[in-house]
Amino acid sequence: MEPLVQQSGFCHREIIKLDGVSFSYDSKRILNDISFTVQERDFIGLIGPNGAGKTTLLRMIVGLIRPQQGSISLFGVPADRFKDWNQIGYVPQRNNFNPLFPATVREVVLSGLYGRKKLFRRITREDASRCEDALETLHIEDLADKRIGALSGGQQQRVFLARALINNPQLLILDEPLSGIDSETQQSFFQLIRHMHQRHNITFLMVSHDIEMVRSYLGQEPKEKSGKLSFYVRHSHDLEDCAETDLLHSLRKEG
Incomplete structure (x- = not known):
């Protein structure tokens, strides 16, 4: 049973719980006694x-x-x-x-379907369909056959986001997704993930150097x-209001 957190009259799942987490590299303490809870x-x-x-924390x-000390739980x-x-x-x-x-x-996008114990597997028709959905959702279908290394920084970030979204995850973790891309692309990318947060059942944990955008x-x-470390938090605990629960289809439909 996943633990529930009471807030504003509603119950929400604990998605991540950090309890006294510490970590050192070569005897240098990097993280010290981090405790924090991320709700649905x-x-x-x-x-x-x-x-x-x-x-390191991500x-x-x-x-x-x-962690060398403390504990982490995911979805309870x-x-x-x-x-x-x-x-x-x-x-x-x-x-x-x-x-x-x-x-x-x-x-690269299809590789998001591979499990941790199975690095390779036979691609099914459903897998191929989800890949095409992910490509279209992130507006990169025209890049499908290009080498990933030939793309711009902003295009690569969309590919990596499509890879992360192909399984319709409940938790999305992004490590500096806005670094190395131009300001216009940053705004477009951040607008997309804001939409996903506001209108879909998905939880975000994002590292960023762009403190003003955060x-x-x-x-x-x-x-x-x-x-x-500073933890900035925005709750979005209303029911999602997109017509479809499948993230890829609904994002593509709404543009």
Whole structure:
């Protein structure tokens, strides 16, 4: 049973719970005693200087590394026992991507369907259909057969977001999605994820250096601070009002 959090007369699931999380690199403490709860349909903006542990925290949440102290739970399940990773979409920093990686846009988006234990699998007709939906949703269908490394920064970010959305996740984690792209593309990208938050049953955790853009949507003051990290929070706990529950179809329909 997933834990529920009472707020404003309604009950909401705990999506992420951090309890006393700490982590060190080479005896240097990066994160110290972080405790924080993310509720269903929250939008969390995580702000902090370089070296404050933002990416480390995200990597712990998605199970790539484990906390050295404390605990993390996802959808009410301890992270070390969590199995349903398809519920989580993850867009890592683009500077972690090798631009010479020999894959097309379509192949990158389809890779979002591969489970952690199955790196490769036979692509079904339904898989292909969801891939085309994701490409059209992010307006990159015309790039499907291009090599991912040949795209602009903004185009690459749309590809990685399409990859993260192909499983219709309930939690979307984005690590610096606005870095390295021009201001017009930043605005367009941020408008898209604001729409997803406001009108769909999806929870966001986003790291960003663009504090003004974060504040414009999440408020001027952080809800909590821990060390050098600041957590800005916007709740969106009304029922989603898009006609369709499938994120890809409804986003594409509404443009």
